Amino acid sequence: MPRPREFDETVALEGAMNAFWAHGYEATSTQDLCDATGLGRSSVYNTFTSKHVLFQRALEHYTERGVRYRAKALEPAEDGLDAIRLLLTDLIDDELGNGRRGCLIVNTVAEFGTTDAEITTRVDADTAAFLTALADYARLGQADGSVTRDRDPADIAQFVHSTIGGLRLMSRRGALRPAMASVADIAVSAIARR
Structure with missing residues (x-):
């Protein structure tokens, strides 16, 4: 036994x-x-x-863990744009408070690229789920008037996702909060409804 x-x-x-x-x-x-x-x-x-x-x-x-963490971080969001702002602000706080480790998914892509089919499948599944969630926030923002309607929600999701990856890499190279916050502010301004 x-x-x-x-x-x-x-x-x-x-x-x-x-x-x-x-x-x-x-x-x-x-x-x-x-x-x-x-x-x-x-x-x-x-x-x-x-x-x-x-x-x-x-x-x-x-x-x-990331899905649960993001859901909790976004609870106080007032609208779709605020959800994206909170996500970026929380990411910066997390990076600066937790040793600048970056994102395990981003780090994995940097290490493996697409050389391992099983790892690539897992990374692609996580990326697709995150892009879907980001597109949902963009749609919410378009519906409540906080996010521009000039762009497709899927394109906004790709932009925000790329901004997140860039912020994680900035953190890994030692960027300071003001520089990271400026990137986040520019990203939020770029998708805000004018």
Whole structure:
């Protein structure tokens, strides 16, 4: 009879996610994963089968966590444009308050490109879901009059998504809050209804 697991898998995934987020996939060693998850080497591999599978699960955990985090951050939004403003402001606060790690998805794209089909599929799914949410905020803003109607909501979503990626990279290179806030302000102004 197999022994029951004596650890919280979600806590282990959170630890692995943070290790990969800090070091990247290649630079994260098995020992780093053991330290981050609190598991022994055999438990890591018995539970997750490989570093690659653990990375995929950590990416999945990251995206689920991001959806919950964004929903909470946007609760006080007054309109569609304010939701996008809050998203950008919260992102800057998060970057400057959490060690300038960037975005695990952006970091993964930078490391893997499109060389790994399974990772690409996960990244594409997260990107598509985020673009859909951003387009929904743009539509909301167009309906309430806060966002320009001169652009397609999908195009606005791509623009905001690119701005987010750019802000994450600015943070990684050490940009200061005023520079990041200026980019966010310009982005919000660009999509505001005039």
